[in-house]
Amino acid sequence: MHAMVLNAIGTPLVWTELPDRKPGPGEIRVKISACGVCRTDLHVVDGELPDPRVPIIPGHEIVGRVDALGEGVDGLRLGERVGVPWLGHTCGVCPYCRSDHENLCDAPQFTGYSRDGGYATAVIADARFAFPLGEDGDDIALAPLLCAGLIGWRSLVMAGEAKRLGLYGFGAAAHIIAQVARWQGRSVYAFTRAGDTATQDFARQLGAVWAGASEDAPPEPLDAAIIFAPVGSLVPAALKAVRKGGRVVCAGIHMSDIPSFPYASLWEERQIVSVANLTRQDGIDFLGLAPKIGIVTQTTPYPLREANRALDDLRAGRFEGAAVLVP
Numbered sequence: 001m002h003a004m005v006l007n008a009i010g011t012p013l014v015w016t017e018l019p020d021r022k023p024g025p026g027e028i029r030v031k032i033s034a035c036g037v038c039r040t041d042l043h044v045v046d047g048e049l050p051d052p053r054v055p056i057i058p059g060h061e062i063v064g065r066v067d068a069l070g071e072g073v074d075g076l077r078l079g080e081r082v083g084v085p086w087l088g089h090t091c092g093v094c095p096y097c098r099s100d101h102e103n104l105c106d107a108p109q110f111t112g113y114s115r116d117g118g119y120a121t122a123v124i125a126d127a128r129f130a131f132p133l134g135e136d137g138d139d140i141a142l143a144p145l146l147c148a149g150l151i152g153w154r155s156l157v158m159a160g161e162a163k164r165l166g167l168y169g170f171g172a173a174a175h176i177i178a179q180v181a182r183w184q185g186r187s188v189y190a191f192t193r194a195g196d197t198a199t200q201d202f203a204r205q206l207g208a209v210w211a212g213a214s215e216d217a218p219p220e221p222l223d224a225a226i227i228f229a230p231v232g233s234l235v236p237a238a239l240k241a242v243r244k245g246g247r248v249v250c251a252g253i254h255m256s257d258i259p260s261f262p263y264a265s266l267w268e269e270r271q272i273v274s275v276a277n278l279t280r281q282d283g284i285d286f287l288g289l290a291p292k293i294g295i296v297t298q299t300t301p302y303p304l305r306e307a308n309r310a311l312d313d314l315r316a317g318r319f320e321g322a323a324v325l326v327p
Contacts, residue, residue, distance in 0.1 A: 001121045002121050003016055003116075003119060004057065005055050006057070006058055009052065023070035023073075024124075028066050028076060032120060033065070034064075034301075035324065036148065037061075037307070038060065038147045039171070039252070040112075041112060042314060045058060049113065057118070058119050059112045060084070061118065061144055061145075061146040063081070066079065076130065076132070082131060084111055085131070087103065087278055090108050091108070140299050141299060145295070152177035152180075156180060161223075163223055164218075166241055167189070167226055168226065169229025169234075170211075175297070179206060179207070188209060189208065196317075199211075199317075217241060223243060224246055225238040225242055225249070232257045235250065247270070247271045249275060253277075301324050304325045307325055
């Protein structure tokens with residue numbers, strides 16, 4: 001197999017030939033056809049997440065086909081198309097796992113962070129954390145659903161019944177969740193970097209009723225806001241944009257420090273909540289719903305060998321939607 005390997009934090013990934021790996025008990029080997037490039041991968045490569053395992057193969061929006069089964073695996077078959085997400089393994093015995101909060105597991109493993117991921121031609125995955133994807137849809141188009149879609153979905157659920165929904169940072173996750181929100185009958189308000197008229201136009205094309213800069217006030221108070229951009233200063237801005245009793249959902253795994261803000265911005269029962277990881281039930285719910293919605297992902301494919309360029313382009317915001325690596 002071949003992979004793009006991170007050997008040290010802050011260094012470029014290196015194209016590497018590795019021995020073929022065999023799945024252990026309860027595991028599968030997946031021949032990868034596409035792997036999305038997520039902002040979390042940037043946080044891993046740049047050392048913004050604590051204690052990454054290195055060397056590591058990044059990537060956790062994996063689409064491929066099962067080509068080997070470990071002992072004891074049932075429910076999956078050879079040749080079946082599956083998706084492998086960020087949450088790659090849980091202990092199953094801690095209080096969080098036992099109370100249906102496996103996203104908060106005390107001893108988790110994360111794909112592309114603490115276990116090897118999808119910037120490769122093959123990956124070993126815990127069979128319990130591989131989602132059957134059926135045969136509808138293109139592999140490249142499906143890849144962003146495995147994290148941008150799933151974390152976006154969990155964030156949308158945590159936003160509650162908000163009819164007027166603000167999305168701060170209109171990238172991979174927001175462009176998917178905007179379509180879900182519109183399908184649910186919500187009004188979407190898109191917030192982007194100042195002067196980024198191309199992304200604002202893109203948001204309007206996906207049904208946003210308003211699009212402007214993150215510093216702008218929306219034309220009417222929002223019921224809730226989801227912050228996808230890893231920018232702490234957006235928290236006070238979003239609090240000002242939501243109505244009394246409104247909620248601000250911080251969707252990223254990493255965010256710069258939140259600056260101080262007056263208590264008056266939080267008062268009147270406004271809430272700030274954070275999203276952590278996902279559960280398998282999130283995957284079942286969202287991936288079952290996605291075909292009914294008819295989600296269209298905007299993707300920019302890159303050859304696997306050009307993973308460093310894809311990461312640089314993501315960092316600089318050089319594309320709309322999501323980048324996807326293709327072996």
